[in-house]
Amino acid sequence: MPRIERFRLADLPRTTAFRMTLLFGVLMITAVVLVLGIVYWRTGVFLTRRLDDTLMRETEEFLHTSPLEQRTHIENLVDSDSRGYWKALLLAPDGRMLAGNLDALPPELQGADGRVHSLPHGAPAALEHPRPARGIARRLADGGVLVLALRTHEVHEVRELILRAMAAGLAGSVGLALAGGLVLSFGTLRRIEAIHRASATIMAGDLSQRLPTRGSGDDFDKLAAIVNAMLAKIEGLITDVKAAGDNIAHDLRTPLTRLRTRLEGALRRGGDVEAHRAAMEDAIADTDQILATFRALLRIAEVEDGRRRAGFAPVEPAALASAASELYEPLAAARDLSFTADIQPTSVVTGDADLLFEALGNLLDNAIKFTPPGGAVSLTLHQGAGQPPEIMVRDTGPGISAEQRQAMFRRFTRGDHARHTPGNGLGLSLVAAVVQLHGFQLDVSEGRPGCVMRITLG
Amino acid sequence: MIEDEQRTAREIVDALKAEGYGVDVCHDGPTGLAAARDGTYDAITLDRLLPGLDGLSLLADLRRGGVTTPVLVVSALDGVDDKVRGLRAGGDDYLTKPFALAELVARVMALARRRGDKPDGTLLQVGPLAMDLVGRRATRGTRVLDLTPREFRLLEYFVRNAEQALTRSMLYQAVWEYSFDPGTNVIDVHIGRLRRKVDLDAEDPMIRTVRGGGWRLHAPD
Numbered sequence: 001m002p003r004i005e006r007f008r009l010a011d012l013p014r015t016t017a018f019r020m021t022l023l024f025g026v027l028m029i030t031a032v033v034l035v036l037g038i039v040y041w042r043t044g045v046f047l048t049r050r051l052d053d054t055l056m057r058e059t060e061e062f063l064h065t066s067p068l069e070q071r072t073h074i075e076n077l078v079d080s081d082s083r084g085y086w087k088a089l090l091l092a093p094d095g096r097m098l099a100g101n102l103d104a105l106p107p108e109l110q111g112a113d114g115r116v117h118s119l120p121h122g123a124p125a126a127l128e129h130p131r132p133a134r135g136i137a138r139r140l141a142d143g144g145v146l147v148l149a150l151r152t153h154e155v156h157e158v159r160e161l162i163l164r165a166m167a168a169g170l171a172g173s174v175g176l177a178l179a180g181g182l183v184l185s186f187g188t189l190r191r192i193e194a195i196h197r198a199s200a201t202i203m204a205g206d207l208s209q210r211l212p213t214r215g216s217g218d219d220f221d222k223l224a225a226i227v228n229a230m231l232a233k234i235e236g237l238i239t240d241v242k243a244a245g246d247n248i249a250h251d252l253r254t255p256l257t258r259l260r261t262r263l264e265g266a267l268r269r270g271g272d273v274e275a276h277r278a279a280m281e282d283a284i285a286d287t288d289q290i291l292a293t294f295r296a297l298l299r300i301a302e303v304e305d306g307r308r309r310a311g312f313a314p315v316e317p318a319a320l321a322s323a324a325s326e327l328y329e330p331l332a333a334a335r336d337l338s339f340t341a342d343i344q345p346t347s348v349v350t351g352d353a354d355l356l357f358e359a360l361g362n363l364l365d366n367a368i369k370f371t372p373p374g375g376a377v378s379l380t381l382h383q384g385a386g387q388p389p390e391i392m393v394r395d396t397g398p399g400i401s402a403e404q405r406q407a408m409f410r411r412f413t414r415g416d417h418a419r420h421t422p423g424n425g426l427g428l429s430l431v432a433a434v435v436q437l438h439g440f441q442l443d444v445s446e447g448r449p450g451c452v453m454r455i456t457l458g
Numbered sequence: 459m460i461e462d463e464q465r466t467a468r469e470i471v472d473a474l475k476a477e478g479y480g481v482d483v484c485h486d487g488p489t490g491l492a493a494a495r496d497g498t499y500d501a502i503t504l505d506r507l508l509p510g511l512d513g514l515s516l517l518a519d520l521r522r523g524g525v526t527t528p529v530l531v532v533s534a535l536d537g538v539d540d541k542v543r544g545l546r547a548g549g550d551d552y553l554t555k556p557f558a559l560a561e562l563v564a565r566v567m568a569l570a571r572r573r574g575d576k577p578d579g580t581l582l583q584v585g586p587l588a589m590d591l592v593g594r595r596a597t598r599g600t601r602v603l604d605l606t607p608r609e610f611r612l613l614e615y616f617v618r619n620a621e622q623a624l625t626r627s628m629l630y631q632a633v634w635e636y637s638f639d640p641g642t643n644v645i646d647v648h649i650g651r652l653r654r655k656v657d658l659d660a661e662d663p664m665i666r667t668v669r670g671g672g673w674r675l676h677a678p679d
Binding site: 284288291292295298302307320323326327328330331333334353354357358361365 | 536537539556558606608634635636637638639640641643644647648650651
């Protein structure tokens with residue numbers, strides 16, 4: 001018996017579910033990083049541009065202020081900015097500082113070109129530590145210079161916020177991916193383990209076991225359903241084989257017992273050479289019966305194997321039916337049965353002529369065997385327009401009851417009336433096997449009286 | 459005879475000797491092949507499963523060596539494929555184990571006869587029985603036999619193998635197209651009908667039953 005392996009936690013990373021989850025986790029994280037990266041970059045650009053706009057606007061406003069109020073304007077600007085965003089400096093044409101809270105012209109603004117520049121090292125101010133800023137310097141009409149700067153710490157703060165969000169999001173995503181992977185793979189492993197257990201029981205010989213399904217219709221359920229269908233088929237076959245085995249034992253035990261008794265009886269009675277000869281001839285007849293049963297069994301196995309499909313060729317049903325009718329008509333006549341054959345030309349079918357002939361022969365043989373003297377057996381071959389050809393064997397025998405019909409095509413099943421007729425009970429099983437091999441249809445119906453066997457060739 | 463099962467071999471030898479044949483027995487493939495190559499035999503029976511050399515390989519070797527002695531392949535394998543393979547390897551007939559001794563003897567005799575006097579031509583004659591194969595006419599003495607086409611073919615086979623025991627399965631194989639084992643009664647009633655047409659009550663019977671199964675066409679003395 002195969003050893004059942006218990007799954008360990010160490011196996012988790014090897015499961016497909018875990019790997020898939022990780023892969024999706026990585027993809028998700030990449031997406032998050034990408035999106036937040038774009039937000040980070042675009043936010044920076046946007047906020048900087050707003051600062052620049054403010055600087056430009058303020059410069060313009062200053063230019064429209066009358067020269068007398070310019071100093072006041074700067075002082076107001078600086079004073080009213082309680083949070084210290086603004087830095088400003090107004091220089092006289094001779095470089096003297098007229099107003100503002102900056103100590104000197106920042107190096108980046110020496111050009112005084114009226115455009116906004118980045119001041120990474122801040123603007124030099126007396127009382128505070130310089131912070132990065134955006135700044136603009138403009139030469140005035142009188143030759144003086146206006147310097148305005150806005151600290152960019154707000155931009156940095158926002159960016160930092162985004163970065164922090166990104167870090168938190170990443171940590172969360174990685175955690176989720178790992179946890180999801182674990183949960184999913186644990187689920188997978190549990191189902192595999194359940195399947196493993198069921199399989200082990202099946203392999204140990206309990207073919208009635210089935211793989212567990214959840215009814216959710218997921219991939220596992222589908223696979224399990226396929227395997228279960230296969231198991232059902234195998235179980236059916238094994239049951240058939242077992243039933244056939246039991247029946248062989250039963251059907252062979254009777255003639256073997258008879259054979260043994262006969263031989264023992266002949267030995268005990270002694271008698272003359274003729275008596276011995278008669279006993280031996282009977283014994284040989286018994287042996288032949290046993291061998292015929294074996295042969296029929298092997299033959300059915302051969303047909304059911306399906307390999308004979310390779311030899312399929314066009315077959316003319318009318319030729320087949322004529323030959324069968326010609327072969328069996330004398331037998332029917334010898335048993336005092338009226339035999340009629342109505343054979344119409346039909347389309348050609350594809351199949352194994354020998355097997356089809358044997359199947360038809362078996363049907364006729366059965367009909368003739370089970371119809372009491374004085375009855376009738378008929379063979380017809382017809383084809384309706386647009387229909388496959390149809391062979392029908394009808395008799396006026398005892399017929400087949402509904403429950404017998406069920407069991408009839410199983411091996412070794414013989415009707416109640418068949419108990420006293422020679423035969424091995426395999427004839428109809430062979431017919432069924434041949435019909436199935438060809439993909440044809442076989443139905444049995446009530447003939448009132450008798451029985452009608454119909455093979456639809458297609 | 460090339461057969462490794464000694465008891466079976468002894469029985470077959472006895473049965474063939476009773477029919478007046480001289481029989482040599484080999485119990486394995488290599489000695490069988492050597493004997494078959496050197497000896498001049500009327501027929502060979504060959505078991506498929508032999509120690510030393512497989513029966514079909516032996517047969518193929520034999521045929522490659524130009525030996526045309528008729529061979530009856532005897533085998534426990536009776537699938538259709540097995541038969542086809544046996545015949546394709548160069549066998550002239552195929553018999554499945556277990557078999558009735560009478561069947562084997564009849565088939566060996568038919569094979570041995572096949573080499574020798576094979577009646578040819580379109581007019582066949584056995585005693586008072588005459589067949590015209592072209593005119594499809596059969597007569598016994600002056601009496602014309604009214605035969606169906608199948609009965610005509612049956613009778614032709616009897617006539618071609620006159621004085622030989624013919625078993626049911628030999629007759630079925632020779633006269634019907636489909637390979638199949640139709641069981642005993644079916645062929646028997648056909649022979650019965652033919653017999654009633656060939657042998658009238660007042661006449662000396664020509665189609666005679668052979669002990670152990672089968673019939674023989676016998677020319678009345």
